[in-house]
Amino acid sequence: MQEALKQGNMRSATPIIELRNLSYSYGNSKIEALKDINLKIYPGEKVAFLGANGAGKSTLFKHLNGILKPNLGEALVHGEKISKKNISNVRQTVGIVFQNPDDQILAPTVEQDVAFGPVNMGLSEKEVDSRVKEALELVNIAGLEDRSPHHLSGGQKKRVAIAGILAMRPEVIVLDEPTAGLDPRGAENIMNVIEKMNHDLGITIILSTHDVDMVPLFADRVFLMHHGRIEAQGTSKEIFKQPGLLEHVHLRMPRIAGVFELLKAEGLDVETKVTPMDARDEILRLLNTPRE
Numbered sequence: 001m002q003e004a005l006k007q008g009n010m011r012s013a014t015p016i017i018e019l020r021n022l023s024y025s026y027g028n029s030k031i032e033a034l035k036d037i038n039l040k041i042y043p044g045e046k047v048a049f050l051g052a053n054g055a056g057k058s059t060l061f062k063h064l065n066g067i068l069k070p071n072l073g074e075a076l077v078h079g080e081k082i083s084k085k086n087i088s089n090v091r092q093t094v095g096i097v098f099q100n101p102d103d104q105i106l107a108p109t110v111e112q113d114v115a116f117g118p119v120n121m122g123l124s125e126k127e128v129d130s131r132v133k134e135a136l137e138l139v140n141i142a143g144l145e146d147r148s149p150h151h152l153s154g155g156q157k158k159r160v161a162i163a164g165i166l167a168m169r170p171e172v173i174v175l176d177e178p179t180a181g182l183d184p185r186g187a188e189n190i191m192n193v194i195e196k197m198n199h200d201l202g203i204t205i206i207l208s209t210h211d212v213d214m215v216p217l218f219a220d221r222v223f224l225m226h227h228g229r230i231e232a233q234g235t236s237k238e239i240f241k242q243p244g245l246l247e248h249v250h251l252r253m254p255r256i257a258g259v260f261e262l263l264k265a266e267g268l269d270v271e272t273k274v275t276p277m278d279a280r281d282e283i284l285r286l287l288n289t290p291r292e
């Protein structure tokens, strides 16, 4: 992430994505799936959206590249309101990896599937081939080119879906629950791929997840969604030190933070930590503090 952002100097950067007073209801539904959403996401950030089932995460994501159009308010990419005129540029800037890879994978082979976006962008055959190769290598599935995507494992399918988006070289990748349904090692591997896309390629990452233990390890900023609203936003440290807030939005604290709450209940003078390294430091500090 850019140094300016790390130091909290966000106002100087232009958001790559902004939602202003955005509300949305599906069809004639009286229930507002999104209510007066305001947010800014900056280039190079890693952002996580958390919220219970039905909180509105997927609906919000579909507004980030014009799949859905707000009933009220607006969605902007690079400061420009998404419109019919700029939609193809917007879709090249912001790629979405859907929750279910089967919704995204269409072609009979992995290679053809990953090539689909670049071919539609009108790129030369040579450029398409090079992008497909690069994307498959980045997500560690080089060698599966000729396989049918529908006969791959869940984790491999997710990688194919991510490669298909990567091959279009977007500036932002939005991933709807990228670790859902994966075994612990598979989830860790996908998160490593996502980290690499951010760190090595500078891609802004926006993801949703129910994995509160993973979020502090990954996210620069967290948005908490509840009943179609953004209930809170902040760093992991800010968000996860509020057990009452988490309970209110039907989430729990990371396991590590829960241990510190238990220690506090024992009367120990500890500060709640949310990552293993911070927890280690705090426990060492505690062990080295002379008892009265």
Ligand SMILES: Nc1ncnc2c1ncn2[C@@H]1O[C@H](COP(=O)(O)OP(=O)(O)OP(=O)(O)O)[C@@H](O)[C@H]1O
Pocket (backbone or CB within 6 Å): 026, 029, 031, 033, 051, 052, 053, 054, 055, 056, 057, 058, 059, 060
């Ligand atoms: N296609 C649709 N038609 C009508 N209502 C919908 C549709 N998709 C979602 N909704 C409703 O919109 C609200 C928000 O749903 P959304 O899928 O955005 O939540 P979510 O936070 O992504 O949930 P999950 O964690 O279960 O994926 C819910 O009340 C849901 O029932």
